Amino acid sequence: MNRSTIDLWVGIFVTIGLGAIVFLALKVGNLTSLDTKPAYRLEAHFDNIGGLKLRAPVKAAGVIVGRVESVRLDPKSYEAVVTLRIDEGYQFSKDTIASILTSGLLGEVYIGLEAGGDPQNLADGGRVGKTQSAIVIEKLISQFLFDKAAGGGAK
Amino acid sequence: MPLSALADGVRRIGAGTVHAIARAGFATRFFVAVIMHSPAAFRRLQLTAREIYFSGVLSLVVIMVSGLFVGMVLGLQGYDVLNKYGAGDSLGIFVGLSLVRELGPVVAGLLFASRAGSAVTAEIGLMKTTEQLSAMEMMAVDPLARIVAPRFWGGVISMPLLAALFSVMGVFGAYIVGVRLIGVDNGTFWGNMQAGIEFWPDITNGIVKSIVFGIAVSLIAVFEGYDAKPTAEGVSAATTRTVVGGSLAILALDFILTVFMFRGLGNG
Structure with missing residues (x-):
């Protein structure tokens, strides 16, 4: 050789x-993925983030526009503070609503952004004012059962 | 009489412990010496290239064929189980994750230990037996720089490449079985895989694992060869120790690395 x-x-x-x-x-x-593109950060406060994980997708109208960068607990208000890393190509108005959603019954948890009509856009480091927490199925079921029981008693 | 038999037993345990510690110490000093002599291996790149040829290129066939078959079996078995829960579409991520995180580095490492590690041990051991190493020292050629370091680095460089090839062939095998034969949708297969596997940390951790395995197996191979008793029996025993010790080292290291790498990944 x-x-x-x-x-x-x-x-x-x-x-x-x-x-x-x-x-x-x-x-x-x-x-x-979006990590290499220029991005800016938004903050959103939630009462309950359910099963939200780091790097979970952030979607607007079903299109992935960013990822969850960090999750921490505000020690004063006991709210979960979620930092979102949004692709710079997408801007959102100041009255955007952020909600924690699940794709399918057992699918992955993601954050959905719904843009509002405010002409001003959120800047880097801005806070999404309106949020909707995760729906915890156990709570939902217990509420449903409780309502049922209450309804049955009144009859 | 029973007392002296007891003392003999205890003495044997003691001797075994001292021997094991001495060998571990020698292996560590040997490792440091190999690292110290490594610049020579890179200054004379031709020597290292030759060892990459023997360790890497000649292992290609066994690695790629095994990868293909492991992937095809994963595709079949994985689809069988996943489909029971109506999750046959997740085949891509199942196969991709198992290959990239675990099977690629580990199985490629085991094959590498038996295919290339044993050959290196036998070669160095035979050189020692036929006193070629002593002859080199007489000629003021350091066998660590001329023989050991290039073989060590040849293995360390080959191993991650072989593991990556193994994973790719495995994914390809699963693609053949899953998409071509069973009929999982092509787009779902790749889409799920890409959605579920991150370059960081999944793929990089797999690469780190394969580099660690490469270092471990190569070190064990050159050490056992260098440390072999200079007899035919000694060389054969050293070759066996390379394969057994290398395989066990890979499995143990894999567990330790997995604990550190993937612990707590799921809960953010």
Whole structure:
């Protein structure tokens, strides 16, 4: 085995190996996500975030416009403070409503943004004023049962 | 009489412990020495390229064929179970995550230990047995720089590339079975995979794992070869130790790395 043949094979090997890593990054993972694009941050306060996770999508009209960057608890108001990283191409008016939604019954939890009519837009670091918390199914069921029981008693 | 038998037993435990610690110490010093001699391996890149050829290029066939079959089996079995819960569409993310996070690095590492690690150990062990290493020292050529370091780095460089190739072939195998044979929708397969697998941390952690496994297996292989008893039996025992020790090291390291990498990922 002479030197140039070895070099050739090693070159082929390293090339397809690196190609495999690139394939994993682009085709299997989603490196081409919004993270690399310029973005700005918005804050939203929720009473209850349910099963919201870091990096969960932020959608407007079903289109992904950003990701959840951080979740923390406000120690004074006991509200969850969620920081959203929104792609700079999308601007939202000041009276935008942010709600925590679930895709399907058991699907992933995401944040839905509904733009309002205010001509002024939210700036970087701005706070989404109107929010709707996650619907906790257990609470919903217990409420339903309670209503049923109350209704039955009155009859 | 029973007392002396007891003392013998305890003595054996003591001797075993001392031997194990001494070997661990020697292995650590050996590792440091290999790292110290590594610049030589990169100054004479031709030596390292040769070892990448022997460790990496010649392992390509076994890695790629195994990856393909592992992926096809994952596709079949995964679809079978997922479909019971009406989640057959999640096949892509199931296969992708298992390959990228675990199976790619681990199975490629195990194959690498038995295919390339054993060869390196046998080669160095035989060089020692036939006193080629001593001959080099006589000629003022440091065998650590000339023989050991290039083999170590050849393995460390080859391993992540082989693991990535294994994962890609696995995904391809699952694609053949899932999409072409069973009939999962093509767009759903790739879309779910891309939605569920993040470059950071899933793929990068897989790459980190394969690099760690590469270092572990290569170090064990060159160390066992260098430390082999200079007899035919000694070389064969060292080769066995490389495969057994390398495989166990990969599985143990995999558990430790997984605990640190993926603990608490799910709950943000």
